[in-house]
Amino acid sequence: MRARFGAPLKITAGIAAVGAAGLAYAAGFEARSFRLRRITVPVLQQGMRPLRVLQVSDIHMVSGQQKKRRWLQSLAGLRPDFVVNTGDNLSDPEGVPEVLDALGPLMEFPGVYVFGSNDYYGPKLRNPARYLIEKAQGRHGLNGNAPAVDVVHNPWEGLREAFDAAGWLGLSNARGTLKIDGYEIAFTGLDDPHIKRDRYERVAGGPESGADLSLAVVHAPYLRTLDAFTADGYPLILAGHTHGGQLCLPFYGAFVTNCDLDTDRVKGLSTHRAAGNRSYLHVSAGCGTNRYTPVRFACPPEATLLTLTARD
Numbered sequence: 001m002r003a004r005f006g007a008p009l010k011i012t013a014g015i016a017a018v019g020a021a022g023l024a025y026a027a028g029f030e031a032r033s034f035r036l037r038r039i040t041v042p043v044l045q046q047g048m049r050p051l052r053v054l055q056v057s058d059i060h061m062v063s064g065q066q067k068k069r070r071w072l073q074s075l076a077g078l079r080p081d082f083v084v085n086t087g088d089n090l091s092d093p094e095g096v097p098e099v100l101d102a103l104g105p106l107m108e109f110p111g112v113y114v115f116g117s118n119d120y121y122g123p124k125l126r127n128p129a130r131y132l133i134e135k136a137q138g139r140h141g142l143n144g145n146a147p148a149v150d151v152v153h154n155p156w157e158g159l160r161e162a163f164d165a166a167g168w169l170g171l172s173n174a175r176g177t178l179k180i181d182g183y184e185i186a187f188t189g190l191d192d193p194h195i196k197r198d199r200y201e202r203v204a205g206g207p208e209s210g211a212d213l214s215l216a217v218v219h220a221p222y223l224r225t226l227d228a229f230t231a232d233g234y235p236l237i238l239a240g241h242t243h244g245g246q247l248c249l250p251f252y253g254a255f256v257t258n259c260d261l262d263t264d265r266v267k268g269l270s271t272h273r274a275a276g277n278r279s280y281l282h283v284s285a286g287c288g289t290n291r292y293t294p295v296r297f298a299c300p301p302e303a304t305l306l307t308l309t310a311r312d
Contacts, residue, residue: 031296034071034287036078037304039269041280043235044213044310048183051213051308054080054106057240058286060091060118061099062294068287068301069102076105078305081180083109085168086240086284087116087192087219089159091123091291096158107166110178112187114171115156116219116241117141117195122152123290128247131256140259141194143222148195171217173199177208186211188234194220194241194259206232213308221261221283231275236282236308242266244285248298267299282306 044051054075061068083106089099100107139145160170169176171189178185186208191197198218207214216229221239229237244267245254254266264270267285271278287301 030298030300031289031294032067033300034068035300035302036075037268037285037302038307039282039304040307040309041236041269041282042309042311043280044308046310048212048310049181051081051180051183051185052078053082053084053306053308054078054109055084055086055238055240055282055284055304055306056103056106056287057086057219057284057303058088058116058243058288059099059102060088060286060288060290061095061102062092062291063094063098065098069098072102072287072303073105075303076108080109080305082178082185083107083111083168084215084217084238085111085113085163086217086238087114088118088240088286088288089115090119090154090156091288093122093152093154096155099159100162107163107168110180111163111166111168112171112176112178112189112217113163113168114189114191114217114219115159116192118154118290119156119159120154120192120195121148122154123292124148124151125292128293131258135256138260140222141220142196143194143260172197173202175203175208177211183212184208184210186214187217188214188229189217190219190225192219192241193222193225198222198225200225200228204228204232207234216279220259221257221265221281223260226261226272226279226281227274230272230277230279233277234279236280237272238282238284240284240286242283242285243289243296244283244299244302246289246293246296246299250298254299
């Protein structure tokens with residue numbers, strides 16, 4: 001019996017050990033290995049000086065995440081021209097004070113924000129395999145799924161009041177402008193398409209006439225929103241939501257995006273085409289995770305410093 005089953009038992013034990021080590025790495029190290037991504041995007045008019053934009057996304061704050069709080073606070077040292085927060089700040093109904101503490105230094109700079117589904121509702125424990133099943137069936141969030149029931153309602157109103165008091169512009173199905181060093185920067189934003197709160201008809205019409213730059217902002221990069229922004233002529237769309245795939249395979253990439261965006265564009269800078277127009281798209285991999293799946297693999301948590309430069 002030993003000779004017959006010894007090798008398979010050793011192989012099984014070895015696989016279990018590798019799996020345990022991978023889980024320990026994903027939860028204990030990589031999920032807290034915060035990074036800053038730096039990219040350059042040529043979208044400004046000739047003659048404008050470069051603008052530095054800090055994008056933070058998918059913080060998913062849970063009480064007690066001290067390292068994440070300190071790292072977010074440290075980003076103020078980058079001295080951005082303005083901040084774009086693309087939503088999902090919460091993963092804990094008690095997390096609002098800690099989010100505001102983490103973002104406090106950044107709220108000293110001009111900024112804009114949209115909310116994501118986890119700002120409105122607390123996460124639910126679910127089988128991670130469901131993301132793969134929903135991808136195969138073309139179902140994501142409330143786009144094709146039944147409405148959520150028995151969900152925790154997060155106190156997002158406190159976030160909104162604090163952001164507004166700091167002078168940040170709320171862009172949930174809204175437009176607004178900021179004056180940055182003499183330039184007028186216009187923004188058009190949508191509420192979260194993942195839970196069907198987007199209302200593009202309220203903000204349609206394209207870039208603001210007379211503005212030096214117009215940007216589009218949305219939490220979840222669903223194709224219908226990317227198509228609308230691109231068809232209207234926005235040069236750059238900023239989004240989050242995907243977590244960069246969160247659990248990725250080295251040399252392969254992400255398995256899912258948790259929306260209908262393809263996995264080739266799950267994070268970082270890419271382009272999108274619609275109605276004969278082309279827009280740059282930047283999707284942040286975010287710096288947090290759902291509280292029930294606090295792991296990342298081959299996809300470190302991040303924020304992004306985008307340097308906007310003149311078009312070629």
